[in-house]
Amino acid sequence: MARLSKKSVVWKWIISxxxxxxxxxxxxxxxxxRSQNIIKERQEKINEVVLEQASKQIQDCIVLLEKLREEILINASFNSLNKSKLDRYTSTTYKQYLLYSDLNTYLKLNNSYSHIMLYFKSDDKIVSDSTVNYSSPYWEIYNTTLGISFDEWTSLINGTYNSFHATNVKMDNSESTIFCRTIQTEQLGRQKVNLFVVFTKEDWAKLLAEYQYYKDTSMLILDQFGKAAVKFDNASIITGYEDEQKIIEAIRAGKKEITLRNNEVIKLYYLQNNSPYFLCILTPESVYLETIHNFQLIFSFIFIISFAFSIVLIILFVKNNYKPVRDLLKILLSTGIFQSTEHKEQPSIEDENEFTIVKKGVVQVSSSYNSVKMELHRQNKLLRKVYLSRLLQGKTKLLPEEQLKELYGLHFKYTDFVVILLYVQDFNSNRDNNYDADHSPTEIVDLDHAQLIMVDRYNELITDMGWTVNYTKIDDILVLIVCFPPEDNSVSLLGTIIRKGMEGIENSYGIESLVSVSGKHYNIEKLSVAYQEALQAFEAIKLYDLGNYVNYSDISELFSSSYNYPYEMEQKLIKAIQLGDYSNAESIFSEVIHSNIINKKYISHDIIRCLMFDLLGTVMKTFDTKKESQQFIKQLKPAKRLSECSDLQSMKKIFKEILSCCCEFFRVGIDKDENLCYKIQAYIRDNFWDSNLCVTSIAEHFSMSPVALSKIFREITGTKISLLLSEIRVKKSKELLLLSNTNLAYIASKVGFGSTKTFTRAFKQIEGCTPGQWRENQKCIG
Structure with a gap:
């Protein structure tokens, strides 16, 4: 891998x-x-469950003793012995024997404790499951087993116990527990009787056998005074008396953890209640740590393996992922997309982040693409408008549908159509009166902006009907070509749409407009006729004050019955004025007046004025929107001068003066235009070899618009600039074809054609054959 900069994306990948x-x-x-905690929690939960269940077992044992007490109280032998001494010598011995037998029966049935004793105080007699004897001889016989002194024995059997009281003793050097309970108090006719039940360590072990589940866990059974009654030290925790006392003190203090002399930490689990005894479970912390240690070993092994494997994967991923990035950078840098005025030096992989370089390349390509796209779109839009304008004015032919779509993006969906003229009278006219500050309409900055709003609004309304609309602009008047399906009510629907659009535009934007609509036509080739009808309808709006919307079908009779001013005559008059030919223009004017005035028996004064203003409108059509033209019209004041005339003679006189001034204006302009055409021809002959030479570049050289330049050149010379350029290039190429056998590509480049295909097409258009065919023909002739 090559040397990487500090900004390289590789470091970001590695860090990620x-x-x-x-x-x-x-x-x-x-x-x-968390797993460690779970292990501890699990062990603690087990201890708590065992503690709860074992404690319940001890409680059940106490309940068992209560049931034993109740059994004895209802025993017949017991009740007989419990009475006074009157019949002591007659049946006492036998009854004692019976009670002895019953106690053995109770002992066998329960099998939870080792011995049962009853002490009859007045008789000073012990009746147990093993013998019947007086208290002193009983102690002398069993003192070794009982593990208590005579005074302790006397105190034990003579005590009063309202509930089961536990006493810890050493029986056969093993911890044992004696539960004491006074089951009959001394009263009239009755003697005091105490019940004693002996639990040895083995009894406790049997009772808690199923809960001694863990060899590393110890148990302590403590009495209500906190003394250890029995201990099961399976874990060898209690190594001496001090440890035992320390544990008992910790339990009394309510602690849950203690550290013994050997520094071992012990967990304490216990439940204190009103029972004579309660259980405490002792668990060394090492029980938890052993499991956790095993888990730790497994975890460490897996973690180390995963970490090492991850490092290997990082190295592989970085190498594999960076290779296509570097290849892409090499491709981008090799294309030279950064070599522009803004990027004089190509960025280096070692100096910048790779993705930054790619981003710059993408931005550069996107910028270039968008610039080209916008320029092409602008040119296509301009060409489409120019073509539509010429088509409407009858200056060009209608191309086939495929060529229309390919060259200009035009599509006439239906053959039925009308032409609509939209003229902006004023904009923002109602802004101050109809709108408040919070809901004011969009600011209309100029005429183009107002026309753009109108186009968008009408286009939306018309396309919602499924119809098609194309538009252009001629002399600051919007021209819409609306195509619709052949239905009887299409024209009426269109009228509704137009009125809706006019109302919406005026209310929303304050734009006042005049709209004229041609008659319905059934063939797109009649576009120029429809345009003239729309113009006549528009003129009718101006002349007759017909409101702001007129359809040609509503006024066609007025024109046919008022005066005759054919379109052909109007075009002739326009041509004569533009050529500065006053004599011909005056002759055409006189012919129109003669055909309408002399040949008619009667014509009203208003109709005459209409005719004169119609003729004046024709004169005004000859002028463009240039500043000098508008300045000339402003100084001439033709409408004002004509409107001041009161009769036909004065109108004819003033009109001829206006006509003469206009012809003089155009004659001066023609002289300038002819001089301009000579310069254009000379410029083309000097620069025809430049493949970038075209109408646009020539117009830029002469500081004119391409449209205006082409129009002037064609009106003066009768041919197109592009055709003249092609003819000069073809003429020069013919000389090269005769002088050498050079290939066509070289000749095409030498005479200014951008490609062999363009050269061949232009040559065939002018000469009627291809360059190769022409060369062969010349060789045959030679």
Whole structure:
């Protein structure tokens, strides 16, 4: 891998991968820590459950003793012995024997304790499951087994116990527990009787056998005074008396953990209640640590393996992922997309982030693409408008549908159509009166903006009907070509749409407009006729004050019955004025007046004025929107001068003066235009070899618009600039074809054609054959 800069994306990748590994490691450590806690919680939960169940078992044992007490109280032998001494010598011995037998029966049935004793105080007699004897001889016989002194024995049997009281004794050097209970108090006719039940360590072991589940766990059974009654030290925790006392003191203090002399930490689990005894479970912390240690070993092994494997994967991923990035950079840099005025030096992989370089390349390509796209769109839009304008004015032919779509993006969906003229009278006219500050309409900055709003609004309304609309602009008047299906009510629907659009535009934007609509036509080739009808309808709006909307079908009779001013005559008059030919223009004017005035028996004064203003409108059509033209019209004041005339003679006189001034204006302009055409021809002959030479570049050289330049050149010379350029290039190429056998590509480049295909097409258009065919023909002739 090549040397990487500090800004290289590789470092970001490595850091990202390391962060992912760290996140996984942290997650694993959290899981490890949580697992330790779970292990401890699990062990503690087990101890708590065992403690609860074992404590319940002890409680059940106490309940068992209560049931034993109740059994004895209802025993017949017991009740007989419990009475006075009157019949002591007659039946006492026998009854004692019976009670002795019953106690053995109770002992066998329960099998939870080792001995049962009853002490009759007045008789000073002990009746147990093993013998019947007086208290003193009984002690002398069993003192070794009982493990208590005579005074302790006397105190034990003579005590009063309202509930089962536990006493810890050493029986056969083993911890044992004696539960004491006074089952009959001394009263009239009755003697005091105490019940004693002996639990040995083995009895406790049997009682808690199923809960001594763990060899590393110890148990302590403590009495209500906190003394250890029995201990099961399976874990060898209690190594001496001091440890035992320390544990008991910790339990009394309510502690849950204690450290013994050997520094071992012991967990304490116990439940204190009103029972004579309660259980305490002792668990060394090593019980938890052993399981946790095993888990730790497994976790560490897996973590180390995962970390090492992750490092290997990082290296492989970085190498594999960086290779296509570097290849892409090499391709981008090799294309030279950064070599522009803004990027004089290509960026280096070692100096910048790779993705930054790619981003710059993409931005550069996108910028170039958008610039080209916008320029093409602008040119196509301009060409479409120019073509539509010429088509409407009858200056060009209608191309086939495929060529219309390919060259200009035009599509006439239906053959039925009308032409609509939209003229903006004023904009923002109602802004101050109809709108408040919070809901004011969009600011209309100029005429183009107002026309754009109108186009968008009408286009939306018309396309919603499924119809098609194309538009252009002629002399600041919007021209819409609306095509619709052949239905009887299409024209009426269109009228509704137009009125809706006019109302909406005026209310929303304050734009006042005049709209004229041609008659319905059934063939797109009649576009120029429809345009003239729309113009006549528009003129009718101006002349007759017909409102702001007129359809040609509503006024066609007025024109046919008022005066005759054919379109052909109007075109002739326009041509004569534009050529500066006053004599011909005056002759045409006189012919129109003669055909309408002399040949008619009667014509009203208003009709005459209409005719004169119609003729004046024709004169005004000859002028463009240039400043000098508008300045000339402003100084001439033709409408004002004509409107001041009161009769036909004065109108004819003033009109001829206006006509003469206009012809003089155009004659001066023609002289300038002819001089301009000579310069254009000379410029083309000097620069025809330049493949970039075209109408646009020539117009830029002469500081004119391409449309205006083409129009002037064609009106003066009768031919197109592009055709003249092609003819000069073809003429020069013919000389090269005769002088050498050079290939066509070289000749095409030498005479200014951009490609062999363009050269061949232009040559065939002018000469009627291809360059190769022409060369062969010349060789045959030669």
């Amino acid at each position: 991968y390391i962060c992912i590994i760290l996140i996984s490691a942290i997650s694993s450590l959290i899981t490890y820590n």
